Amino acid sequence: MVILIVGDVFSKLGRESFERNLKRIREQHKVNFIIVNGENTSHGRGLNEKHFKWFLSLGVHVVTLGNHSYHNKAILEFIESTPNLVRPYNFPEKAPGRGYTTINYNGLKITVFQMIGTVFMGEGNASPFEKTEELLKQVPSDLYICDFHAEATSEKVAYAHYFDGRVQIIFGTHTHVPTADARLLPKGSAYITDVGMTGPLDGIIGMKKEIIINRYLHQTKDVFTPENDGKSRFNAILVEVDDKTLCPIHIKSIQAIE
Numbered sequence: 001m002v003i004l005i006v007g008d009v010f011s012k013l014g015r016e017s018f019e020r021n022l023k024r025i026r027e028q029h030k031v032n033f034i035i036v037n038g039e040n041t042s043h044g045r046g047l048n049e050k051h052f053k054w055f056l057s058l059g060v061h062v063v064t065l066g067n068h069s070y071h072n073k074a075i076l077e078f079i080e081s082t083p084n085l086v087r088p089y090n091f092p093e094k095a096p097g098r099g100y101t102t103i104n105y106n107g108l109k110i111t112v113f114q115m116i117g118t119v120f121m122g123e124g125n126a127s128p129f130e131k132t133e134e135l136l137k138q139v140p141s142d143l144y145i146c147d148f149h150a151e152a153t154s155e156k157v158a159y160a161h162y163f164d165g166r167v168q169i170i171f172g173t174h175t176h177v178p179t180a181d182a183r184l185l186p187k188g189s190a191y192i193t194d195v196g197m198t199g200p201l202d203g204i205i206g207m208k209k210e211i212i213i214n215r216y217l218h219q220t221k222d223v224f225t226p227e228n229d230g231k232s233r234f235n236a237i238l239v240e241v242d243d244k245t246l247c248p249i250h251i252k253s254i255q256a257i258e
């Protein structure tokens with residue numbers, strides 16, 4: 001089976017790019033299962049119900065979130081009622097929503113979960129290592145897929161090696177910058193440090209660049225505003241998994257600038 005995983009879909013340009021490229025990729029590849037990071041889909045911060053339903057209408061199986069999970073308060077009205085939306089599993093236990101979902105796909109149990117890193121990612125979250133051990137013990141599944149939402153590349157690589165062979169697909173999100181290290185690890189897991197972002201090409205991690213530059217130059221704190229003009233980029237990975245062994249056979253990055 002072929003699994004498409006798309007990096008943080010960011011605001012208007014990201015949504016347009018996602019829809020356009022999904023159509024193109026589907027024409028080129030037989031895609032069986034789709035995972036999208038949606039923490040920036042609505043105005044750059046968070047996800048509203050309209051955009052969540054739009055993802056589902058396009059055939060997305062699971063939408064993952066991240067540190068922006070609750071930045072759009074509208075999510076609190078539907079996050080508990082859908083099995084297809086996943087926030088970090090190692091958030092405090094009383095945090096709204098779920099940290100994993102197990103989808104039955106043609107008789108296979110596919111578990112998609114998210115962990116948030118501990119370096120430069122805020123306080124109050126449990127160890128992603130310990131919480132993953134817990135989840136693997138408690139949730140039986142044929143295929144485990146982890147969105148590791150983190151800033152530090154070393155934390156992501158350490159996590160990937162530690163769970164190599166036990167979590168079959170480990171993909172990083174959050175930095176919005178794609179890394180060139182998609183590969184199969186020694187014990188068979190498919191891995192990339194960061195898938196990247198699907199959104200504005202010439203913003204700064206999706207926001208209007210002047211606002212961010214002024215923060216560095218003058219310590220001004222203008223409201224973050226998404227860049228909604230200009231070119232966009234599409235960042236994703238395709239992972240092929242052997243139908244019998246459920247081991248990844250191949251992983252490749254997909255990038256498009258339009």
Ligand SMILES: [Fe+2]
Binds near residue numbers: 039
């Ligand atoms: Fe993001």
Ligand SMILES: [Fe+2]
Binds near residue numbers: 066067068173174
């Ligand atoms: Fe993030």
